[in-house]
Amino acid sequence: MSAAMAMVGLFWIVEGDVYVGAKPSGHGPGVRLTPEAVVGLGDGQSRLHLWEDVRGLTVSGVPTKTLMRQVGAVKDLAIGTVMELALAGGVSLGGEAPPLLTVGVESAEGVDELTAYVAAARGYSPTEADLSRALLSRLTEGAATLETTLAAMSDWGRSREGGTPRRAEREELLREWLG
Template sequence: MAMVGLFWITEDAVYVGAEPVGTASGVRLTEGGVETLGEGNGAFWRWDEVQGIAVGDLVVRSAGRRLVSMAIDSLVVLVTGDGEFPPAFTVHVEAADDIVAVSALPAVSGGIYLQVERELSGIVLDRLADGGASVGDLLSWRREQADDSTPRREEREALLRKWSGE
């Protein structure tokens, strides 16, 4: 897997947020469509049925503020030994006359996204929903990588700009 913006990209699927494990909820994007995962979710829509995908409740900071937040969190864990999972965010899938809201866990370390990556990821989700981009583009990039590591920030932003059409 590799993380780019809000996307957790494997060789055969793209997840909005972290890939859910067990009964955890999440959203999987495939070349065939959009699938909600987790206990009580289990819905699927073909891309031609999807009218929109949006995210809410994300923790977003500038690069400097993100670094400070993560340092403080690390210090609290070091001193107290008590840590928490980052808060989940919401993925809204709009299809036909229905909007389904699903919780997803952040894929990024500390659960704090950079503002630019959040904005560009939103544009990519819009383009996927309106047919202006394909999940195949993200999967092709992942399959071409020698390993499954997450690229550096500059490369992530460049990929998101490419996929968003900027």
């Protein structure tokens, strides 16, 4: 049986583990939020930022869903399918890595930029992106807030069955975790 996982806003929650962006595999980049620290994972960014040193968390490079992006994705899918059918031997043009987002971890020493793969194939709703940014900011408000918020996210992940909820439920969860 595979681990239950779900995407809620910019967060990827696998059982009790919380990631910003997609959970990395192999040596791929990722950012994990633990009760003790913000952890950079993957080649070249294996670093630990203890929460007591973290002054701020920001995220940039977040693709958001717009009507034009959705129309473009459908058009790209259609063109890609036609191109793949036209190529002899069925060679795929796909296979590129998903886009990256950047997590800025601010401390007294400055800002350390960690990267993670974007989990949402077609981008995030603007509301989910904004709520996620607010939640990341809230995690830096103090130990009590951090512990209760991360615990709520982890508990939800451990009890979740059935993958990623629909957008309305994801937005409601983010609001709930914001308190």
